[in-house]
Structure formats: structure tokens, C-alpha cells
Amino acid sequence: MSRDPLRVIQTSVTQSPVIKTDQPPSEPAKQKGRFRPALLLHEDHDLCPGCGEPIAIRLMLEVIEELGQAQNSIGVIGIGCYTAFTSSMDVDLVQALHGRAPSVATGAKRMRPDSLIFTLQGDGDMVNEGLQEVIHTAARGESVTCILLNNGVFGETGGHMTATTVLGQRTKNSIEGRDADYHGYPILIGDLLAQLGGTVYAARGSVHDAAGVVKTKNMLRRAFESQLEGGGFSFVEILTMCPTGWFVPTAEGPGYLDNVLGAVHATGELKNHERLVTTAQLLAETRPSGP
Amino acid sequence: MTRRLMEGSEAMVEAAIAAGCRFFAGYPMTPFTEVLEHFAAKLPEVGGVCINAESELEAVGMAWGALATGARAATGSTGQGLALMQESFSEMTRAELPLVVFHMARGQGDYFQATRGGGHGDYRHIVLAPENVHEGVALTQLAFELADRWRNPVQIYGDYLLAHTAEAVVIPTSDQPERPPKDWAVDGSLGGSGRSRNLNPLGMEKGTKGIEPEPFWKRLQAKHDEIAKTETRCDTESTDDADVVVVAFGSMARFARHAVRELRKDGARVGLVRPITLWPFPTDALAEACEGVKRVAVLEQNGGQMIDDVRLSILGRAPVDPIGGISSDAAGFGIGPIFNPDNVRERIRGALEGREVAA
Numbered sequence: 001m002s003r004d005p006l007r008v009i010q011t012s013v014t015q016s017p018v019i020k021t022d023q024p025p026s027e028p029a030k031q032k033g034r035f036r037p038a039l040l041l042h043e044d045h046d047l048c049p050g051c052g053e054p055i056a057i058r059l060m061l062e063v064i065e066e067l068g069q070a071q072n073s074i075g076v077i078g079i080g081c082y083t084a085f086t087s088s089m090d091v092d093l094v095q096a097l098h099g100r101a102p103s104v105a106t107g108a109k110r111m112r113p114d115s116l117i118f119t120l121q122g123d124g125d126m127v128n129e130g131l132q133e134v135i136h137t138a139a140r141g142e143s144v145t146c147i148l149l150n151n152g153v154f155g156e157t158g159g160h161m162t163a164t165t166v167l168g169q170r171t172k173n174s175i176e177g178r179d180a181d182y183h184g185y186p187i188l189i190g191d192l193l194a195q196l197g198g199t200v201y202a203a204r205g206s207v208h209d210a211a212g213v214v215k216t217k218n219m220l221r222r223a224f225e226s227q228l229e230g231g232g233f234s235f236v237e238i239l240t241m242c243p244t245g246w247f248v249p250t251a252e253g254p255g256y257l258d259n260v261l262g263a264v265h266a267t268g269e270l271k272n273h274e275r276l277v278t279t280a281q282l283l284a285e286t287r288p289s290g291p
Numbered sequence: 292m293t294r295r296l297m298e299g300s301e302a303m304v305e306a307a308i309a310a311g312c313r314f315f316a317g318y319p320m321t322p323f324t325e326v327l328e329h330f331a332a333k334l335p336e337v338g339g340v341c342i343n344a345e346s347e348l349e350a351v352g353m354a355w356g357a358l359a360t361g362a363r364a365a366t367g368s369t370g371q372g373l374a375l376m377q378e379s380f381s382e383m384t385r386a387e388l389p390l391v392v393f394h395m396a397r398g399q400g401d402y403f404q405a406t407r408g409g410g411h412g413d414y415r416h417i418v419l420a421p422e423n424v425h426e427g428v429a430l431t432q433l434a435f436e437l438a439d440r441w442r443n444p445v446q447i448y449g450d451y452l453l454a455h456t457a458e459a460v461v462i463p464t465s466d467q468p469e470r471p472p473k474d475w476a477v478d479g480s481l482g483g484s485g486r487s488r489n490l491n492p493l494g495m496e497k498g499t500k501g502i503e504p505e506p507f508w509k510r511l512q513a514k515h516d517e518i519a520k521t522e523t524r525c526d527t528e529s530t531d532d533a534d535v536v537v538v539a540f541g542s543m544a545r546f547a548r549h550a551v552r553e554l555r556k557d558g559a560r561v562g563l564v565r566p567i568t569l570w571p572f573p574t575d576a577l578a579e580a581c582e583g584v585k586r587v588a589v590l591e592q593n594g595g596q597m598i599d600d601v602r603l604s605i606l607g608r609a610p611v612d613p614i615g616g617i618s619s620d621a622a623g624f625g626i627g628p629i630f631n632p633d634n635v636r637e638r639i640r641g642a643l644e645g646r647e648v649a650a
């Protein structure tokens with residue numbers, strides 16, 4: 001057995017600027033802090049500092065608003081840290097069981113074909129607990145959009161291995177790092193879904209930096225647009241920071257996301273109607289020299 | 292209105308569609324399969340949808356989504372398939388979704404599953420047990436009414452005999468009285484208004500942080516207490532002067548009724564109590580019907596499940612004895628040799644004579 005799992009992990013990660021909390025924020029920072037998307041009832045939340053999920057949720061709400069779908073959207077929400085946002089997202093919501101959101105979305109869409117129906121799920125929710133749900137929903141070509149917030153751990157339980165945890169990644173139940181011989185390999189869910197006939201759009205974005213945020217927002221827009229065109233299943237996977245579940249300092253979260261998770265779950269469009277690309281191809285394009 | 296000869300599965304599906312059911316999802320399993328087949332054939336004709344789900348987990352999830360939009364929707368299976376759905380059943384009860392479940396069980400061994408459930412937390416389902424196809428039709432329509440009235444799941448507990456016996460029945464036409472609008476259902480329209488909905492099993496409210504489980508669970512408890520008070524249904528026959536009262540439900544009660552009538556012709560003082568709602572169990576009606584009897588004989592096709600509820604109703608005022616037992620066909624589909632008029636009559640005669648009746 002190969003017992004050198006950590007070699008896969010690049011340990012030097014880029015630092016993000018630390019926000020000083022021992023003095024009042026600057027005026028631009030205050031303005032930024034007061035900003036909230038129209039579809040968010042209030043800006044309070046209990047998620048950790050440096051968490052990537054609120055960024056992804058903001059993008060999703062902005063796109064719904066920009067597409068004029070605020071009064072036509074139904075979200076089906078999984079169980080994870082992001083579930084806390086069900087009390088503040090100003091969109092009609094249905095809370096699903098862990099893993100079961102794609103089926104609930106299917107039932108809702110079949111009864112309301114003109115509504116914009118999306119799921120919001122984490123990697124534990126979608127790729128562990130409910131993998132067959134999302135695969136069959138895609139295969140049936142349901143015109144719903146499944147959004148995956150992928151941070152490679154069960155953040156809410158405190159940082160445990162999921163089906164997307166990359167080799168070498170330390171979690172509370174793979175304490176020496178994920179070892180292929182012992183724990184098996186991560187699932188590249190985007191590839192699984194992209195190759196199914198019912199899928200019209202599949203993409204993987206990341207919110208580790210500003211460029212990634214912009215690209216991710218465009219992916220969400222394209223996914224929702226393909227749903228509104230009625231073509232079939234659409235999927236956006238968003239890599240998000242989870243410094244708490246990774247046991248890294250908050251400021252190192254974005255760098256860790258890009259260097260560790262992003263080096264396996266490469267970002268880019270996997271399917272846009274007829275155009276099909278694999279993660280391996282994306283990796284070769286975006287990181288020719290390897291991780 | 293014309294009578295048509297239909298097997299139970301078809302008749303109940305027709306009744307469901309007449310009651311406005313427009314969505315069904317299921318996974319085939321004997322003896323429930325024909326319910327799925329009939330929904331698959333008939334729902335598209337009325338603009339509805341029937342999905343052959345990838346498993347029972349997804350079937351109930353799909354019904355959840357359809358119900359959330361305010362549609363009348365159902366799922367179903369046998370006890371085995373329902374075992375897989377239990378997590379959703381308990382959470383859908385907390386999300387207050389009016390699910391109707393067609394349970395075509397492999398016999399009566401799923402009484403505990405139906406009335407206690409295998410899900411988590413405090414929750415209750417209304418359980419209706421039709422004796423024959425004619426009543427299957429009526430109780431199917433009642434199931435949709437009760438589910439909406441209480442915003443609570445309702446299960447129809449049938450079996451192989453109910454699903455596959457053909458009877459001449461009339462399906463009431465679909466001109467239902469106007470149903471009150473479901474203002475709790477999600478349609479997306481309140482997005483951005485500050486009053487958007489969150490249909491959830493956690494007691495979570497929009498605009499507030501966190502959850503307060505205790506008051507939420509207590510409110511549901513109060514609702515279930517109210518259902519228990521108001522929705523019991525029970526059928527009694529010849530109990531006024533009875534020495535022995537037989538208690539039986541569903542198909543078993545059909546055989547018991549036949550035997551009780553035959554024994555009455557011979558002058559035996561025997562009566563029948565048939566719970567129609569297995570939950571809420573008709574405790575008071577049963578206790579009243581059994582006042583002054585020498586013996587209460589429980590005829591059920593299982594190792595002794597409903598007998599617990601009978602004993603809790605009789606509270607020691609008369610001996611309560613089992614006269615049924617486990618009885619199965621070779622395939623385990625729930626049509627055992629106990630379903631035989633002579634067999635049932637002899638068991639009841641044994642109870643009348645004070646003999647112990649072997650299972």
C-alpha cells in the first residue's frame with residue numbers, strides 16, 4: 001500500500017489578506033459589508049469566517065434576480081451548513097432530507113413545469129447520501145438545476161471525509177490523509193453527470209478568487225437559462241472554502257481550495273449542449289504542469 | 292352511475308384520480324405493482340404524471356415535491372418498500388404534507404409498521420384499512436380529504452386480497468366540492484416579497500435565526516391529539532348481546548364477518564368489531580362494544596400486533612385472546628391458509644367454547 005498520501009497535497013498555500021478585527025473597518029469595507037443581494041432577507045448567518053458557501057449562495061440569488069425569476073423560483077435545499085440560509089433566502093423553498101433534493105425537485109417540476117426549480121446541496125448530501133438521486137434525475141433529463149457546493153468534507157459535522165475528498169486530504173476520519181488503497185478514490189461527480197444523455201449543461205466553478213467568482217456566476221446563469229429553455233438537466237458544481245473542516249487557518253482557505261481540491265476537481269465547463277469535456281482534459285488545459 | 296367490475300388496485304386508482312390525485316411515483320413490488328401500473332396508464336390521460344422511480348426512497352421524495360406545490364399526490368409500496376420510506380414519512384409529517392400512501396402489504400404483519408412507523412421522532416399517520424374493494428374506493432377518497440384537512444400523511448393499509456379481488460364498484464365522479472386553496476404551498480410567487488415560504492420539517496421560520504424544535508413539535512403533538520379525538524372510525528356488528536366479540540381488520544375482517552353471521556344462524560352469541568382506522572385506534576368504541584362480554588378474540592394474520600391495541604382498549608375488563616396467527620403462502624405474499632371460511636369459523640367457535648385456539 002502506498003503510505004505517502006500527503007505527497008499529493010501541496011502544503012504551501014497562498015495567503016489571503018487578513019481582515020483586522022481590532023479596529024473599525026474602513027469606509028469601503030463598511031460599504032461592502034452593508035451590501036446584500038435583493039433576495040436575502042438579512043445578512044446575519046452562523047457560518048464560519050472564510051466559508052465559501054455564502055459567496056456561492058449570493059451568486060445564485062443574484063442570478064435568479066437578474067434573470068427576472070425572483071417570483072418564479074422554487075429552491076429545494078439539502079442538509080449542510082448552507083441550510084442555515086433557508087431562513088434568509090427570500091425565495092420559496094422546500095427543505096428536503098439529506099440527499100433527497102433531486103427527487104423533490106423532480107416532483108415539483110413535473111407539477112410546475114414553468115417554474116425555475118433548483119436544488120442546493122453539499123458534497124456529503126449529493127455525492128454521498130444521495131448519489132443515485134442526482135444521477136437518475138440527470139438521466140431522466142429533468143429540467144431542473146442541481147447546484148453542488150463542494151468543499152470535500154462534511155463541514156457541519158466538523159470535517160469528515162466525503163466522496164469528493166481528494167487523495168492525501170486530511171479529515172477527521174482519514175487523519176493521515178485519504179489513501180486510495182484504504183479509502184478509495186474521490187468521485188468526479190461533474191464527469192458522471194455530464195456524460196448522461198439527459199444533461200444539457202454541466203460546469204465546475206470555484207469561489208477561491210475574484211475571477212473564479214465571476215466565472216461561477218456565468219455558469220449559474222447558463223445553467224438556469226438552459227433550464228428555462230426546457231432542454232433538460234443542468235448542473236453547477238461550485239468549489240467552496242471550508243477552513244474549519246480542513247483545519248487550515250482562515251486566510252489560507254482560498255489557496256488550499258485552489259491548490260488541493262482545485263487540482264483534482266478542475267474548473268471549467270464540462271458540458272454545454274453538444275460540447276462534452278472531461279475533468280482530465282480541463283486539468284491538462286488549466287494546469288499543464290500538474291498540481 | 293354505472294358499476295364496473297374492477298380489481299381493487301384499479302378501483303382505488305380510479306378513485307384517487309376522481310379525488311383529484313395528479314401525481315404518483317412508485318417502484319414495482321408484489322402485490323402493490325398493479326397500483327403503479329394503473330396510475331402509469333391513467334394519470335397521463337388526465338394531465339397527471341406517474342414516475343417509475345429508481346427506488347422507494349426517490350418515489351416518496353418525488354411525491355414530496357409534487358405535494359409541496361399543492362398538488363394531490365401519492366406513493367405506495369408493500370411493507371418492505373415502505374420500510375425504506377420511513378425517514379421521509381416522519382419528516383413529511385413534520386413538514387405537514389398531505390401524502391397518501393397505498394400500502395398493499397404482504398399480509399397483516401405490517402400492522403406495527405403502519406400504526407407505529409419506523410421513522411424517527413414523535414409523529415403519527417392516519418391509517419385506513421378497507422375490508423373490500425367497495426370500501427377501498429370510499430376510503431381512498433376519504434384518504435385525500437383527511438390528508439388535506441389535517442395536512443398529515445394518510446396510509447391505506449390493504450393487502451394482496453384487496454389489490455387483486457375484482458368487485459363491481461361505482462367510482463364517484465370527480466365533481467368535487469371546491470377545495471380550499473393551499474396557501475402554504477410553494478409556487479415561487481412570493482420570492483422577493485419578504486414573505487417567501489419555507490416548507491420544512493424543522494420548524495424553521497423565514498427571517499429568524501435557528502430553530503425552536505420544542506414548541507414546533509408540541510404544536511404537531513396537539514394536532515395529532517385532535518386527530519385521535521375526532522377521526523376514529525369503527526364498524527360493529529351483533530355486539531349488543533355478544534358473549535364473544537371478534538376483533539379483526541381489513542381482509543381478515545371480511546372472513547370474520549362471514550363466520551360470525553353463520554355462527555349467529557346457529558344461535559351463537561358472537562359479534563364483530565372492525566377498526567376502520569388503525570390509527571387512531573377506535574379504543575372507546577371497542578371498549579363499549581365489548582362491555583360485559585366473556586371473551587375478546589383477536590383475529591389477525593400475524594404473530595400478535597393489533598392485540599396490543601385491543602388490550603389497551605379493554606384494560607383487563609375481559610380476557611383478550613389471539614385466535615389468528617402467522618399464516619403464509621409459499622411465496623410470502625400474505626395469502627395464507629388462514630383465509631378460509633371454515634378455518635375462521637372453527638377458530639371463532641373455539642373462542643366461544645373457551646378453548647385455546649392454536650395459531
Ligand code: SF4
Pocket residue numbers: 046047048050051052053081151155156241242243244245
Ligand atoms: S464548517 Fe466549513 S462549510 Fe461549514 S460553515 Fe464552517 S467553513 Fe463553511
